[in-house]
Amino acid sequence: MTGARAARSCPAVLIAAPASGQGKTTVACALARLHARQGRRVRAFKCGPDFLDPQWLALASGAPVHQLDLWMTGEADCAERLWQAAGEADLVIVEGVMGLFDGEPSAADLARRFGLPVMAVVDAAAMAGTFGALAHGLRHYQAGLPWAGVLANRVAGERHAAMLQAGLRDGADWLGGLARQPAAALPERHLGLVAAGELPDALRRLDAAADALAATPLGSLAPGQLQRWTMRIEPPAAPPAIPPLLQGRTVAIARDAAFCFVYAANLDCLQALGARLSFFSPLAGEALPECDAVWLPGGYPELHAPQLSRNLRLREGLAAHLARSKPMWAECGGMMALFDALQTADGQVHPMWGLLPGQVVMQQRLAALGPQQLALAGGVLRGHTFHHSLCASPLAPAAHTTSPGGVKSGEALYRLGSLRASYFHAWFASSPAATAELFHA
The missing domain is CATH 3.40.50.300 (P-loop containing nucleotide triphosphate hydrolases)
Known part of the structure; x- marks a missing residue:
C-alpha cells in the first residue's frame, strides 16, 4: 500500500x-x-x-x-x-x-x-x-x-x-x-x-x-x-494533527544564558499550533518585541540577577504587556525574575522586576524534584519540577500541580491578571489545547 x-x-x-x-x-x-x-x-x-x-x-x-x-x-x-x-x-x-x-x-x-x-x-x-x-x-x-x-x-x-x-x-x-x-x-x-x-x-x-x-x-x-x-x-500510529489554535499570534520567548531551559519540542509544538516565535535576550538588555503573548522559560536568573535587575526597559515592557491583559507564562527561572527580589546563595538581595509580590531565596539543597502535571480548562499538561530556590508571596495560589495520577499536591500556580507563573516546567506536546490556553488572552 x-x-x-x-x-x-x-x-x-x-x-x-x-x-x-x-x-x-x-x-x-x-x-x-x-x-x-x-x-x-x-x-x-x-x-x-x-x-x-x-x-x-x-x-x-x-x-x-x-x-x-x-x-x-x-x-x-x-x-x-x-x-x-x-x-x-x-x-x-x-x-x-x-x-x-x-x-x-x-x-x-x-x-x-x-x-x-x-x-x-x-x-x-x-x-x-x-x-x-x-x-x-x-x-x-x-x-x-x-x-x-x-x-x-x-x-x-x-x-x-x-x-x-x-x-x-x-x-x-x-x-x-x-x-x-x-x-x-x-x-x-x-x-x-x-x-x-x-x-x-x-x-x-x-x-x-x-x-x-x-x-x-x-x-x-x-x-x-x-x-x-x-x-x-514497529510503525506507530501517525500522531494526531495539532489544530492551529494560535494561528496569527506571535509568542515572544526569552532565550539566553539566564533563560535557557527550553525543550526543542516545545518550540515545535508552538509552531504547530500556528504561532510565530520571536526570541529576545533579557541579558543583552533587549526590550520586549511586539507580541501577543510572552513565555519566560526556566534557567539561571540567580547567576545573572544584577544584570537582569538593570533591564528596566524590559521590566516596563512586561508591565505594559500585562496592563493590556495579554497572556504571559513564566516557569521556574522565568517566574523567579518576576518577583520583587531574589536572594542569592551568598545572601545578597537583588531587586527584580516586581510583577509578582514576594521574594525568592536560593537554598543550599535541592528544594523540589519530580514529575508533575497541571490541569487547565483545555487539558492536562505533563512536565516536572526541579529547583534550588523557594519563594514567599502574599499572593494565594490559584491552583497546584499534582504528582502523576493526581494524588499529591505539588507546585503553586500563581495567577495575577493575565500572568500565570509556577515552578512547573511544562511539556507542551502533552496537551496542545492546554498550551494554547496558556498563550491566549
Whole structure:
C-alpha cells in the first residue's frame, strides 16, 4: 500500500549506569562525537526531563536532541521519535537518567519497551572484582533487558583494567576501560552540567572524550559491527494533527544564558499550533518585541540577577504587556525574575522586576524534584519540577500541580491578571489545547 508505514531497524544503544555521577553524559557524548566526525548520521536522545545534557548531546551529534520519557512525553511520542530517527540515522544513542532502574518509569523500562541494547557505564575507580558482580546484576536484575555490555570508567591503568575485565562472568560484556580524562571533564553547578554554550572550549572537551573512547574496543567497531546493537521499531500510529489554535499570534520567548531551559519540542509544538516565535535576550538588555503573548522559560536568573535587575526597559515592557491583559507564562527561572527580589546563595538581595509580590531565596539543597502535571480548562499538561530556590508571596495560589495520577499536591500556580507563573516546567506536546490556553488572552 503506497504511503503505508513500515517497521524500521537501526543500530542503537541506551547508555545507562548504576547511579548518577558515573559518567553517562561524557560517554554518550564521546560516542556521538566519535561517530559524527567519522561522517555517520547520529541521532541522540535524553531519557527523562533534563534540559542540560541534551545541549551537550546536540553539540556532539550535530543534530537536535529530544527527550524520551514514558510518562512525561508519553509512549506514543517516544515511539514516533525513535521510528523517525531509525529512518534517517546510522546510529541512535539514548542517554539514560539516574541509575538504570531508578524512577517510575525508569531507563530500563524504556530499553525493554523499545528493544534498546543497554551499555552500562560504571565508575570503577575504587573497584576490582566487585565490578563483575555489579555488571552481572545490572544485566540480569530484570528479565528481558536488551544488553550491549559494560564500560569501566575512571580506570587507573592497564593492570586495573585487566582486573576489572577478569571479574566479568561473560567476557563478551567487556567494552573497555576509560581512564580519567581531565581535558574531557564537563563542569557542573547546582542544577547539573554547565550549559555547553557557556564554554568556549566545549567542542574541544568532547573531542578529547571521543579520542579517549577511540582507544577502547568501542573505537574499533566497524559500521557493520554496530548492527549487533539493533533497535527494531514497529510503525506507530501517525500522531494526531495539532489544530492551529494560535494561528496569527506571535509568542515572544526569552532565550539566553539566564533563560535557557527550553525543550526543542516545545518550540515545535508552538509552531504547530500556528504561532510565530520571536526570541529576545533579557541579558543583552533587549526590550520586549511586539507580541501577543510572552513565555519566560526556566534557567539561571540567580547567576545573572544584577544584570537582569538593570533591564528596566524590559521590566516596563512586561508591565505594559500585562496592563493590556495579554497572556504571559513564566516557569521556574522565568517566574523567579518576576518577583520583587531574589536572594542569592551568598545572601545578597537583588531587586527584580516586581510583577509578582514576594521574594525568592536560593537554598543550599535541592528544594523540589519530580514529575508533575497541571490541569487547565483545555487539558492536562505533563512536565516536572526541579529547583534550588523557594519563594514567599502574599499572593494565594490559584491552583497546584499534582504528582502523576493526581494524588499529591505539588507546585503553586500563581495567577495575577493575565500572568500565570509556577515552578512547573511544562511539556507542551502533552496537551496542545492546554498550551494554547496558556498563550491566549
